[in-house]
Amino acid sequence: MTQQNRLQTGGRINRSRPVSFKYNGTSYPGFEGDTLASALLANGVDVVGRSFKYSRPRGIIAAGADEPNAVLQLGATEATQVPNVRATQQELFDGLVSTSTNGWPSTDNDMMSYIGKVGGRMMPPGFYYKTFMFPQSLWDTYEKFIRKAAGLGRSPVENDPDMYDQMNHHADVMVVGAGPAGLSAALSAARTGARVILADEQAEFGGMLLHSDEKINGKPAAEWVASVTQELRGMDNVMLLPRSTVNGYHDHNFLTIHERRTDHLADLAPMGQIRQRMHRVRANWVVLASGAIERPLVYGNNDVPGCMLASAVSTYIKRYAVVPGNDLVVMTTSDRGYKAAFDWQDAGRKVTAIVDTRAEPTGACVVEAQKRSIKVIKGSAVIEVKGNKRVSGAVIASIDASGNKVTGNVRRLSCDTVASAGGWSPAVHLSCHTGSRPEWRDDIQAFVPGKSVQKQLTAGAINGSYSLAACLDEGTRRGVIAAANAGFGDQSDELVEVAQTDKVNEGPTMTLFHVPHTKPTSRAPKQFVDYQTDVTAAGIEVATREGYESIEHVKRYTAMGFGTDQGKLGNINGMAIAAKSMNKTIPETGTTIFRPNYTPITFGAIAGRHCGELFDPKRYSAMHRWHVESGAKFEDVGQWKRPWYFPQSGESMQESLNRECKAVRESAGILDASTLGKIDIQGKDAREFLGRVYSNAWAKLAVGKCRYGLMCGEDGMVFDDGVTACLAENHYVMTTTTGGAARVLEWLELYHQTEWPELEIYFNTVTDHWSTLTISGPNSRKLLAELTDDIDLSKDNFKFMDWKAGTVAGVPARVFRISFTGELSFEVNVQANYGMYVWEKVFEVGAKYNLTPYGTESMHVLRAEKGFIIAGQDTDGSVNPFDLGMSWCVANKKPFSYIGKRGMAREDCVKDNRKQLVGLKTKNPQVVIPEGAQAVGDPNQPIPMTMLGHVTSSYYSACLNHSIAMGFIRGGLSRMGETVYYPQPDGSVIEAEVCSPIFLDPKGERQNV
């Protein structure tokens, strides 16, 4: 391969470092310093994709983030696949593998294009909505087809082997963009001593100066860039971030920056290196110097490969030493387009003509064109190009001064490239992210940042200040102001040293967005506005004709701006066309809203290190190692890893549960209950406070006693429960559900701090301070007695709901005689770091009692046999204590109107026939009703059936030899003995009898022994 479009000299590529890359299976050569786009153009690759809707061949148009067509798939292996890469922003490296993302069977020969050609008129805007809406049931089928046709790249199906991370920073001045304005701003701010971060999406700083002929301080601009960059690099207070796109500008000057650290080196990051990093910057002041994006002109067949932006043509020639064609026609509305023709001519290739839409252009460049003997065709436009996979000619015609119609003189010029220069659109995206609406400026025919809502300044082309002199001046001064506002230096102008450059004499610009054709827009060849989503000028006119007046509606109807490029090239043209067809001005029509991210970002960079093992913190009890070694299966409860059950070899889950439950009922079992939330409560008003946050009475709880409590919201609905022990007159320890600990603590603080600050009370979380070993079963007393000599465990001296302090296995302990299984039960609390020691001691003496570890699932079965609720499983925020049949836990005589009392008295809470928690006994004792199953009274009722409630807890009870369930039934407490039905997805129906939820030991004798 020859790189037929490569120049022998010039550019910023490194000819001594040739590299080889693949595109669609073919190997091509390029050089270090190339982008994938410049290398493709150097090799004469014209077609890089097929269009979204019409499958038209598409080529490279732009040279930066604004590129809509050259969006490629990258990756040499499955695991390193990256979709959505703009070839114009991907630096070339040896071994790069790229493919086009659409076109079937191939980009060059695409089946869909025939449909596009024939059916173009059959695919108006709103086509998908209009065609695929009905019948809705077929949408799944349509969607597959549409996605395949659209060709949006694909994500890898293997895990990403690369590492990503995130970094937080504070900056006094954050400068976005390292063109002439940004470099000037960073330098003047940094010289004050302010902490400065300068980020730019390109590999090299300099922006447009990297392909400019202009001089700064009498020297080539690139030399100024190098000296400024070097000075900044030498400053400790400056961080330079090349290859870093500021993708989002969020509230309170928070910016997210996507840095690509190794994407220019290899397919896979070199060993030990981070592929991409997300910088999260909190800046005091921000200077946006994000530049401007050139607008293409909208004319017939303007998407044929060979149609490019004039500035991109210059960039490819001057920066990459690539001339993307042989024979150029330039169309321009200002002096700006001339440069492309001069660069082209300097590269030794043919410029057929500059077609200037202005009748009498005057600037210095017009004189130079004459000097260079380039033909300038005035008052004319390229109204259409010819060609399919490459431009073969341009049809030009005279147009009137307003640019509204063709006045004649239609003729054809032969060429293979048409560069268009339609003026500039400032890159206002980041400013818009903050909620600031951009403002239209008639003098430059563009939107500029509107009134800032943050501590933000703007400099250079983003303000519509396009000349180099203005960029240097604004940048320098804004940098000084930003630093001064952040408390560094002062704003005195004498201190400001602005780099000098020549003033350029420019003629006026003509306002033109949509080039007229001899035919009406609807009949003219397609004039593309948004390339990526295939929106045409005619399409926008259809949308407004069909009544879409808001630009936001036009956007959604046509899909303009919906591509991965967010319409960087086409939006302003589209708005102008919409405005014109509605006889409105552009500011009246307004803009759509830009949102983060400015360019697509990888999920890896978003996730950073928060994936796999580090996705979320895990919490382990002090006995975790023992559980692992004992073969426990674990379940996640909040962030806790709790033993779920302890299968022995060959056991199924149900067999394990049966064995564990029987051991507890027959002898002794042990549960690691360390994860229960524990809140230490102290203060002279603690008792009063407990009475206000629990629904039951606390006034008479004596020291040494425990009590179960229900916690309700102000609406009267239960949200947590647990046992609280009175340790001393002014000292309590409250337990909460494992998952509710943080929520409950915050709830207590909320009421103390905002409602009752006069109460003297203090809360602290002590969940992690204690290990809790629950020993449960008829032999638990005997077992524990072997481990303590200072706690009297006798029936009369250590009653149910008492607690005592002492030692267990020689370790200081608090022992609570409470029970969640219905058996005689002791909860031993020791300092967490003694937990494992005591646990092992318990097993040493426990063997003779067949001490059996049980997990959360057996705990669930055991408590369900007793009808004990689990807050969050049997409650869902719509259940009050009466619904749970727990009126015994509601005190009506407390003097203070506690939280939940008034709520429980609301009309809806006291009405008859609320859903109430009951037990459910299946007619077939072996059938376990699925949790969540809906109850009906008549299984033969036609659908939709009247639903009575649902099952909240359901298990097989080995101790009872039948299944048990708890669930809600409308008016259930007065329906005991009635039959309800649970229709199943397979058509079967489970019959169950409504019963008391207390299946075992209704009198509570087993725990009172």
Add this chain to the structure above:
Amino acid sequence: MFSIYCPYCEEHREEEEFHAKGQAHLARPLDPDNCSDKEWGEYLYFRDNPRGLHHELWVHGTGCRKFFNITRDTQTYEIKETYKIGTQPRFTATQSQ
């Protein structure tokens, strides 16, 4: 992401340390038992949703665990002030637009 000044810690901290608890200055009725269902319903469920200045209750959850109030512009997200429970805002909405 907001940068929030905690009036107790007396420092600006990242929003990740805080969470919002809804409208501020909602006093629990002193005598709930004598509230009508309508009055209790208003207290329980009805909240302002202003365009412009809004007083919000926040908590410094992973910091000092203190609740405090924020006056925030719901259009620009600018935080005008943060102030302790029991004190009054200096910024209040002039008649709504």
